Amino acid sequence: MPTALSLQNRSDALDRMSSQVLDVLVIGGGVTGAGAALDAASRGLTAGLLEQRDWASGTSSRASKLVHGGLRYLEMLDFALVREALHERGLLVGRLAPHLVHPVPFLYPIRHRLWERVYIGAGIALYDTLGGLLGRVGGRGVPLHRHLSKRSLRRVAPSLREDAAIGAIRYWDAKVDDARLVQVLVRTAVGHGALAASRTQVTGYLEEDGRVAGVRAVDLETGRELTIRARHVVGATGVWTDHTQELFRAQGLTVRASKGVHIAVPRSAIAGEDGFILRTEKSVLFIIPWPTHWVIGTTDTPWDLAKDHPVASSADVDYLLEHANAVLQRPLTRDDVLGVYTGLRPLLQPVDDGSGSTTKVSREHTVATVRPGLTVIAGGKYTTYRVMARDVVDMALADRAPGEDPAAPVPASLTEELPLVGADGYQVRWNRKAHLAAAHGWTETRVEHLLDRYGSLVDEVLALVDADPDLGRPLEGAPDYLRAEVVYAVTAEGALHLEDVLTRRTRLSYEQADRGTASARAAAQLMAGPLGWDDAQLEREVSSYLARVEAERAAEVMPDDSSAEAARLQAPEIRPFADAS
Structure with a gap:
């Protein structure tokens, strides 16, 4: 390799x-x-x-996991930024990383019959125009938008509240497995x-x-x-x-830091295949579909504490639930939250207008x-x-x-x-997914999962399974992932610690209710051989990951950033940092 x-x-x-x-x-x-x-x-x-x-x-692993032009920047008249971003979206979807970047539909709910359809519709039409010729590479791109009546909206988004919209505009952007x-x-x-x-x-x-x-x-x-x-x-x-x-x-x-918090809820919690983009008093909120869950975010608040471990507070989680529930028939509760992740946006310091806002x-x-x-x-x-x-x-x-x-x-x-590794040959293997599934006794859904993670590099993962069929079994506690994926993360993808695998090579730390703790020991045992861990190191890795999850859960019930950070810092670094001079 x-x-x-x-x-x-x-x-x-x-x-x-x-x-x-x-x-x-x-x-x-x-x-x-x-x-x-x-x-x-x-x-x-x-x-x-x-x-x-x-x-x-x-x-880079803690944002909304979208590749998009930035629809809201049109309102700021930042046409150059939107045009540039849509061009890059087209490159990623069509040439550079089609195995990792996939078109996804979004619904923009309309509440007013005339002016909003005209105003928002014109903006999204411009968005499509800017992304049209620029956003289509090799015949691949994203579909154009269309208007939906209230009846059509009910059909594609049955979880939407009756009073949430009188229709919608359906447009397309793309999502990415960012890490x-x-x-x-x-x-x-x-x-x-x-x-x-x-x-x-x-x-x-x-x-x-x-x-x-x-x-x-x-x-x-x-x-x-x-x-x-x-x-x-x-x-x-x-x-x-x-x-x-x-x-x-x-x-x-x-640079100033702005905190963005996202939560994940089960796929079954919201019916439909389309995501949502919702206006808030500060910015916009996305509800984004993934195969096993929905990602809901984001917040946008200044962060003035240490930058190593930004965390969500109880107020952040409540904010996201409240704004999602404003349009959903069945309200989401804390019990629906599978996981939470928090990132910091690097924003260039603007001229101080006295507001302290980072949203503009x-x-x-x-x-x-x-x-x-x-x-x-x-x-x-x-x-x-x-x-x-x-x-x-x-x-x-x-x-x-x-x-x-x-x-x-x-x-x-x-x-x-320059296509990224895994891009060349991805479509060929996608066309052969039924053959790959039959050859290994898997469902096509399993093969699709692998192709959308590895592209043509799936051949290397399959080679591990062919050499050791036991690696073709699901990872303990994580039925959507194979044991081979843990080994591959170590031997080919640069993972050096358990948290690297459970947080970034997979998404277990936020897409499962146990946050990967049920898989921690099994994954560590698979990693131990390639990384040369002894029993003591294996135990340190497991205990470190469990402590991190416990600290993050404790932070999420704290009322503010300071108390949330203090709770998160109870979990020590897996490797201490050196003194810098």
Whole structure:
């Protein structure tokens, strides 16, 4: 597996990063950082990527899991942002990641017969127009919108309250398995020569003649101290941008954090196949369909506490339930909530208007070379990660290092034409899903689940099952996942700890009522062999995960952010961080 993020490949990557001068070193393993590493590597540059936690462990796995143009930005007249995002949506659905990004219908309930249909209808028609030619790649895209009468709405959305709408507009966007997309970006970058290592903390920087010339770092898995030299360092650390700049003794961009909370409820709790987009007093609320559950979110409130473990409070959960219940016949209760996850949006600091609101801040990104040798990026949307990655690499390369030819052309970005691993051959395997199901004694639903997680990389998962048929059984406590998927997460997808598997390689931490605790020991036992754990380490992994779930549950009944954070911090880090200087 040339793109495998195995334990050995991680060790080799750190050795190689320490023994050469990289063209570009990217700090931050979220979607933008992973995209930047791929952009640099595909230009033929020697690229490194470091992440101090797991891939996508921050904002990039904790948002609404949508690839969309940002319908609400049309009201802000931010046409350029919407047009750019819809173009990227088309690329992801049609070429770059069709196995991970899928069209999904949404209903926009209409309450007023005339003006709202005209006003909202015109906006969604513009949305379709902007996404039309730009949003269709290789004949693939999303369908156009249409208006629904009250009778038609009742047919497609039987869970909607009678008084909730007199009709609706049905339009399409796309949903994404966000954490998996990031890990696939890292794997694609590695396949093009990038060197990548998670759980590696940057603790300082190297300087030559006033220019940043690399970093000091610590491998948190072994305690090994590293010196990594690079001509250009890129900071793609999202809500940690201020911290990154402080570490490098630089000033430039100022980022504020906005907390977004999502809850998951069972698929059976809401009838129908379409999602909903609902107006709130602050922004919009999405109710998004997934095969086994619905995701409902999001909140949008300032977060001024530590950024490592943002959590939901009781008020956040109540807010989401209240706004969903405003349109649902059968009210959702706390008992319906399977799981909760919380992320922080990195928003560029606006001019203070005295309100403290984060809801009107534009999501456009900004790139700045904040000191020679260090370029940072902040803001933006998940959907436009590829553009952000291209822009930050372009600016970093424009900041010429000593010895670089100032007249040498900068290689152009290739990522618009570069499918991610798993994309090529995905449709062929989808067409053969009945044969794959029959060959392994599975339902087609099982095979669809695998294809929508791995694409053509499903061949590698099936090879594990063929070699050990016991891995073809469902994971204990998680009937929707195979035991092979846990092994594959360790041997190919860079998972180093139990929480990596149960939270990001799978979604058990929020899509099941037990939050993955029933699967914890079985998953840890499957991980132990490939990762070389002894019995003591296995027990630490299980107890650490159980403590995390307990702390998150405790936080969710606290009345405010401060008390919720205090409850969450009762669970310690699986690996302590090093002192930075």
